[in-house]
Amino acid sequence: MEIRAAMEFIAWVEMEDFDLGSLTQGDLDLWVTSHRTRRIGAFIRWTVARRLTGKLTAVPQHSGLPTKFLSSEEHHEQLRRCLNDDELPLEVRIAGALTRLYGLPTVRILQLTTDRFHHEEDGTYLTIDQNPVLLPPKLARLIEQQATRPIGHISILDQPTGDHPKYLLPGRPPSRPRSAAGLHSLMRQHGLPGLSARNTAMIEAVADLPPIVASDLFGIHPQTAHRWARFAQDSWTDYLAARAATEK
Numbered sequence: 001m002e003i004r005a006a007m008e009f010i011a012w013v014e015m016e017d018f019d020l021g022s023l024t025q026g027d028l029d030l031w032v033t034s035h036r037t038r039r040i041g042a043f044i045r046w047t048v049a050r051r052l053t054g055k056l057t058a059v060p061q062h063s064g065l066p067t068k069f070l071s072s073e074e075h076h077e078q079l080r081r082c083l084n085d086d087e088l089p090l091e092v093r094i095a096g097a098l099t100r101l102y103g104l105p106t107v108r109i110l111q112l113t114t115d116r117f118h119h120e121e122d123g124t125y126l127t128i129d130q131n132p133v134l135l136p137p138k139l140a141r142l143i144e145q146q147a148t149r150p151i152g153h154i155s156i157l158d159q160p161t162g163d164h165p166k167y168l169l170p171g172r173p174p175s176r177p178r179s180a181a182g183l184h185s186l187m188r189q190h191g192l193p194g195l196s197a198r199n200t201a202m203i204e205a206v207a208d209l210p211p212i213v214a215s216d217l218f219g220i221h222p223q224t225a226h227r228w229a230r231f232a233q234d235s236w237t238d239y240l241a242a243r244a245a246t247e248k
Contacts (some may be wrong), residue, residue, distance in 0.1 A: 005038035018181055020052055028056050029195050031107075054127070062184060068196040075100060075200045078192055085137040088190055090146055092168050095183060096192045097139045102128060103201035103218050106184050106194050110177040113165035114147050129219025143168065206232045 011021055012031055032040065040058045047053040072080070081088065082096035096110075098104045113117055116127045117135075124140035125132040135143070146168060171178040205214045211225035218225075 002042050003040050005035070005040050006043040008035065009040055009043065015056055020047070021054075023053050023056065025056055026184065026195075028058060032058055048169060055061050068193075068199055069203065070193075070196050070200045072200075072204070075197065075204070078197065079214070082192070083142075085134070089186065090149070090187055091144060091178070091183065092190050092192065094139070094142050094146055095169070095187060095196070096190075097142070098126075099194055099197050100201055101136070101139070102126075103205060103220075104128070104131065104196050105198055106187070108168055108219075110167070110180055110183065112168045115165045117143055117147070117168075131216045131219065133217060202228050203232050 009031060010020075013023070018027060028044065031205075044053070044056050044058040045188075048056060079097060079100040082093045082100065085093070088096075095106065095109050099106070112126075115231070117140075118125055118127075123137070124135045124143070126135055126143075127133070147166075167174065167177045169178045169183070169224050170176070184194060202218070204228040206219065206225065208215070211229045212222060214220070214228070215222045215225040
């Protein structure tokens, strides 16, 4: 299991054009977040011991407990920026809003294709996993703008990619999604962290919704949703109290 996880991790590093020696903790957290069933800790300790990487730590997968959050005020202010700030790059606004509304990590956002968005009489929907989710009108307009934005002389929707769906955030060539490392870095440059925002979106969702509903809404495994719900019940109040104490 750990050997297979290490092979998958190396393949991901190469696919994203990362350099193993300059891999950051944020990059590793990004992989760990999107591969929760893969145990990579032993391999990372091996790379650190041989100075193939810097000092990195892979959070043990069996714990599954998040450690980074935003306050509710920070979270909602960042969401407002994504939906309303025309100074932000369009792809930053879309990725930031999707993370803060639906808890999607960067790697899942980059796999979204334009065929997952569709219009109905009552609004625009995004299909996350198997379930269509109604989008806020502002986010729907941003996505529509992105989908029709020209790359070269034609729009994303008209890109010639054969039988494959078109990526909402295409890379170079457009038949591949944009680099996760590049988007992750761009989000940080604009003060929109990914992991803490995703954790906050998840904790707010399970505080308001039954775990099975959160599972369907966010496209996560029911057991994962139940773990989040237990964490919210057992730890979230203590976390907020501790954070408030440190900010006084």
